[in-house]
Amino acid sequence: MKITKVESFILHVPLNPPITDAINSPTHWGLPGVRIFTDEGIVGYGYTGTCAYGDKLITDTIDDYYAPVLMGKDPFQVKEIWDELRFGQMHWIGRAGVTHMALAAVDIALWDIMSKAANKPLWQYLGGHKSNGIKAYNTNGGWLNWTKERLLQDISSYVEEGFTGVKMKVGKPNTQEDYDRVKAVRELIGNEIILMIDVNQQWNINTAMTWGKKLEEFDLFWLEEPLNPDDILGHKKLADELNVPIALGEHVYHKYAFRDYIHNGAVEYVQVDCTRVGGITEWLQVAGLAAAYDLPVVPHVGDMGQIHQHLVGATQNAIMLEYIPWIRDIFVEPTTVKNGYYVLPEMPGASTEVIPQYFEKYRVK
């Protein structure tokens, strides 16, 4: 099989209503990505996710630097291609961020092609074993801009739908308000439902130590991204001193940084995101690294669940997956959660293919 055409795209899908966490207030979810065409008629779809800012930097990288390398290659040489792109012309100016997100889009499209050619959903192509589905937790009721009333109402409705885990955002200017909201949610859902909180990097070490200790009383399943994601030592200190496990990974861009987090005992729940970490090829390596330390992997989603359901479905130490159904409706085979469990896809490929009507409707030209 040979690659015959590489075509980048940008989709901006509106969020209704717009949401906020401690650092972003997106009105749209951005999908800068790529369609890779082959001489056997199979087309692979890959993309990364953004708050709809900076998307053209990602597609310019694909168009100007990655596409010329891809032309004529066999998609089944994915690992060789990955190395060639990673250590190619863009290595000097970007080994994380924009270039790794562009690499992720390409890599995902290649895995989509390979699993389509094998006529299997990606999770089966990867040797997946979780045919009974995978546990989902819901983040979509816990946004920072929700009033306390809406927060309680939404979280209550997700628990009624069958979710046994929920996550809420914290990081308000007044941390006492965060504390009061977490307390209200815990009182609402009782002790059987697992509860996670996500700071989105808003705290410094002193705030995290002080409020992390106070919040221990609510039996949190994890404390997510309390500090700047480059601060491995700060997270290690929190991991050592708090009785709440640390979760992070959505802003960690390659396996070397994960190695340092994991080896230093600075993270317990590894939230590696294949759309940030250079794709499925690197994601599998990070998941293997975590397995060697007996650490659970729970990928960041925000809404990249289409791809991650396959990876969790094929990885022994991946225990659960976030659910944020912002853009599921645009896909040919959208994610489906029933009674708190993802039902794994049946169609061949990575579930990244967009319905043509929505591809045109949301395309930014």
Ligand SMILES: [Mg+2]
């Ligand atoms: Mg997060």
